[in-house]
Amino acid sequence: MTAAETPVRRWLRATGAVFMKDWRSELRTRYAISALVMFVITTISIILFALGGEGASPEVLSGMLWVVIFFAAMSGLARTFVMEEERGTAMMLQLTAAPSAVFAGKLLFNLVLGAGLTVLTVVLYLFFISGFTVQTYSIFLATITLGSIGLAAASTIIAAIIARANTKGTLYPVLSFPILLPLLMTVISATRLAADGMPFSEAFGEFQILISYIVVVVTTSILLFEYIWKD
Amino acid sequence: MTLRISLGVLLTLVIVAAIGFPISASPRHWYEFPLIPGLEEKARLIFFHVPTAWLSVMAFFTSMVYGILYLRRRDPMDDISSSVAAGLGFLFCILATITGAIWAKFNWGSFWNWDPRETSIFVLLLIYGAYFSLRSAVDVEEKRATLSSVYSIIAAVTVPFFIFIMPRIMTGLHPGAKGDPDGAGPVIDFKMSPNMRVVFFASLIGFTGLFVWMFRLRVRTARLEYFEHAKG
Numbered sequence: 001m002t003a004a005e006t007p008v009r010r011w012l013r014a015t016g017a018v019f020m021k022d023w024r025s026e027l028r029t030r031y032a033i034s035a036l037v038m039f040v041i042t043t044i045s046i047i048l049f050a051l052g053g054e055g056a057s058p059e060v061l062s063g064m065l066w067v068v069i070f071f072a073a074m075s076g077l078a079r080t081f082v083m084e085e086e087r088g089t090a091m092m093l094q095l096t097a098a099p100s101a102v103f104a105g106k107l108l109f110n111l112v113l114g115a116g117l118t119v120l121t122v123v124l125y126l127f128f129i130s131g132f133t134v135q136t137y138s139i140f141l142a143t144i145t146l147g148s149i150g151l152a153a154a155s156t157i158i159a160a161i162i163a164r165a166n167t168k169g170t171l172y173p174v175l176s177f178p179i180l181l182p183l184l185m186t187v188i189s190a191t192r193l194a195a196d197g198m199p200f201s202e203a204f205g206e207f208q209i210l211i212s213y214i215v216v217v218v219t220t221s222i223l224l225f226e227y228i229w230k231d
Numbered sequence: 232m233t234l235r236i237s238l239g240v241l242l243t244l245v246i247v248a249a250i251g252f253p254i255s256a257s258p259r260h261w262y263e264f265p266l267i268p269g270l271e272e273k274a275r276l277i278f279f280h281v282p283t284a285w286l287s288v289m290a291f292f293t294s295m296v297y298g299i300l301y302l303r304r305r306d307p308m309d310d311i312s313s314s315v316a317a318g319l320g321f322l323f324c325i326l327a328t329i330t331g332a333i334w335a336k337f338n339w340g341s342f343w344n345w346d347p348r349e350t351s352i353f354v355l356l357l358i359y360g361a362y363f364s365l366r367s368a369v370d371v372e373e374k375r376a377t378l379s380s381v382y383s384i385i386a387a388v389t390v391p392f393f394i395f396i397m398p399r400i401m402t403g404l405h406p407g408a409k410g411d412p413d414g415a416g417p418v419i420d421f422k423m424s425p426n427m428r429v430v431f432f433a434s435l436i437g438f439t440g441l442f443v444w445m446f447r448l449r450v451r452t453a454r455l456e457y458f459e460h461a462k463g
Contacts, residue, residue, distance in 0.1 A: 161378050165368040174364055178357040179389050220388050224381045227302050
């Protein structure tokens with residue numbers, strides 16, 4: 001470390017370090033990744049069994065896609081904070097890095113995990129569920145991208161909250177659902193537009209809501225994280 | 232004391248007027264409400280349903296404001312006020328949901344239709360539920376206060392999407408939604424006659440006073456419980 005290092009650079013380095021720490025420890029245990037992959041496969045096969053060869057309308061199927069993504073996110077994205085509490089490493093992290101850097105690193109990790117999860121779900125979904133076809137790929141891609149960013153952003157701050165509570169597992173979906181509902185309803189309606197083959201301009205309103213949602217959630221998370229994190 | 236008595240008088244007058252005043256097709260007297268086609272006698276609900284919904288939203292923001300104050304000052308009394316406001320908000324939210332659902336049964340044909348307005352009150356209910364489950368899941372007092380304050384703030388910044396924006400931009404059955412033949416916007420602006428407006432605003436003021444009274448009472452008892460608990 002040199003004395004000339006600016007605060008911004010130091011912050012960026014801390015953020016990167018937190019991210020890399022989580023990434024390496026994830027690659028060692030593969031806890032979240034395997035949980036997510038298995039969850040997505042299980043849920044999609046349940047949907048296939050439930051449909052039993054019957055076709056469902058694209059409207060229903062575009063809603064179902066986000067049901068899978070939401071619950072998969074609920075099973076894996078809390079890990080990054082819960083892990084710190086379980087291993088008793090939270091205190092160490094508090095001492096070594098600024099709260100905002102910890103949050104940014106964890107958010108980055110969840111963004112990567114969330115993006116991977118969404119891509120996996122979408123690929124499997126498009127492959128196995130024959131009734132679901134996307135007509136307007138531009139809307140679909142934008143929805144998937146914004147949706148997984150928003151999902152990761154809201155899940156990260158809720159994960160930070162529940163990591164401090166006693167009943168971590170059950171509380172997570174309960175707390176996340178109301179916060180995520182504006183996002184979920186918007187992405188579901190945008191996915192429907194994509195499945196119906198609407199032109200890109202038709203989904204502008206949805207994208208505006210999604211972008212403002214992401215901005216609002218990330219900003220408040222950064223402002224409030226310090227209070228949750230510090231003992 | 233004066234607050235309680237004047238509230239009692241005001242709300243009695245409101246209830247008598249809202250239930251008792253006749254509705255006629257061509258109002259001649261000051262006490263007759265005009266007939267609104269499609270709503271008829273069911274229009275009276277607005278005097279009770281809207282104030283309860285208004286209170287549940289106001290309580291929600293009161294809870295958030297005390298949450299912010301707690302994070303700034305770390306005063307346990309702020310946390311008490313925050314949770315008391317949330318409790319009252321939950322109560323009024325349930326009342327608004329039930330009165331709305333009964334009205335919807337007679338006006339729209341079923342108790343629940345997932346109209347944007349119904350979705351928004353449902354989300355408010357969920358948030359209150361989540362808030363209390365979070366509170367019950369944390370044992371340490373300070374931690375519980377901090378976490379629930381943070382949660383109520385996060386909820387308060389995302390929920391306006393629902394309560395204020397969505398019902399207005401989405402087509403729905405609820406009066407004042409987009410697609411309403413009389414136009415979107417607050418119902419009071421275009422559907423109410425002057426005498427209805429007087430009763431409506433009196434009811435709104437009365438319910439707000441009711442909230443203030445209940446809030447102060449509950450805060451006082453909750454503080455006593457807190458000190459009792461702290462003593463032994």
